Amino acid sequence: MGIRDIIEGKKQWRAHVARVKALPPDYQIVYKEMQKYLFKVGPVDLADGQLLTGIVDFFQxxxxxxxxxxxxxxxxxxxxxxxxxxxxxxxxxxxQASISGKYGFDERDR
Incomplete structure (x- = not known):
């Protein structure tokens, strides 16, 4: 990841935050609670930004x-x-998969 990618990512995040701030206050509160929950639960593809962007689109x-x-x-x-x-x-x-030994192969494959 180069410096341009980092700068572009920050621009996209700032634009996203501006969209959230343009929502009515009750929507902003619920969005922030959803964001906290999703960051805690940690869906693997949350970092690509599509889920949060989709939520803002839905709220708008x-x-x-x-x-x-x-x-x-x-x-x-x-x-x-x-x-x-x-x-x-x-x-x-x-x-859970890593501690239970499920690495994508069967126990017989060992």
């Missing part, structure tokens, strides 16, 4: 339609986040 559409944020996601933020990442491997899954 909901705000434009005049809906409250809880009308969109329901009362349980964690459950909504879990639904988003249900088929996505997490760092916790990778860790």
């Amino acid at each position: 559409e909901g705000a434009a339609a005049g809906k409250g944020v809880l009308e969109l996601i329901g009362p349980d933020v964690a459950a909504f986040c879990d639904g988003l990442i249900k088929d996505t491997p997490t760092y916790a899954d990778a860790y």
Whole structure:
């Protein structure tokens, strides 16, 4: 990763944060809670930015339609986040696999 990649990544993140700040206050609060939860749970592909960008897109559409944020996601933020990442491997899954000896091969292959 070169310096240009780092600079471009920072520009993209700043643009993303500006989009979040443009959301209504209730959307911003829920987005920040979702972000904290997702950073804690740690889906492996979170770093590519598509999940968080998709959430902001979804929130912008909901705000434009005049809906409250809880009308969109329901009362349980964690459950909504879990639904988003249900088929996505997490760092916790990778860790569990590493300590249980599941490295992508059968015990008979040893």
